[in-house]
Amino acid sequence: MWREQILQAMAGAELGAPAEEAALAGVESALGQPVPAQLASLLRECNGVRGRYGLDVVWSAERIAKSNADFRSAQDFADLYMPFEPLMFFGDNGGGDQFAFVRTPQRDEVFVWDHETDSRYLVSYGLDEYIEQALRATGDWYR
Numbered sequence: 001m002w003r004e005q006i007l008q009a010m011a012g013a014e015l016g017a018p019a020e021e022a023a024l025a026g027v028e029s030a031l032g033q034p035v036p037a038q039l040a041s042l043l044r045e046c047n048g049v050r051g052r053y054g055l056d057v058v059w060s061a062e063r064i065a066k067s068n069a070d071f072r073s074a075q076d077f078a079d080l081y082m083p084f085e086p087l088m089f090f091g092d093n094g095g096g097d098q099f100a101f102v103r104t105p106q107r108d109e110v111f112v113w114d115h116e117t118d119s120r121y122l123v124s125y126g127l128d129e130y131i132e133q134a135l136r137a138t139g140d141w142y143r
Helices: 002-009 021-031 037-045 061-073 075-080 127-136
Strands: 056-058 087-092 098-103 106-114 119-124
Touching: 002 037, 002 127, 021 037, 021 061, 037 056, 037 127, 056 127, 061 087, 087 106, 106 127, 119 127
Parallel strands: none
Antiparallel strands: 056 087, 087 098, 098 106, 106 119
16 A cells, blocks of 8 residues: 555665564563554664655654654753653654654644754645655745
């Protein structure tokens, strides 16, 4: 399902091999939060999606675990930004802004974190809509 949707949105998208269940369990273990159902389903089909210019539209499960843990444990970030624990980042725009699901409370919408202003705002009502927009649009489509 996901592979077809991704390749229909952008024929040249790069898709990772399916994620192993251990990698998904590693995300949940590292972050203490369940992986959103849509994201887990996508990762089981393709462990990461790269769009135009090699942009990481969806990170691999391993990067999701590492990047989120790094964000949450960095003292510099704790001093500069609102807490990251309610978010689960899973992709980026290549310029510092990160895309995330809100995990506390659990929501299915996708939000963007603007690294310059620390603002967090809605960009799509689900992962499928996010994928379409991120792969079809150019520039800062989410603004």
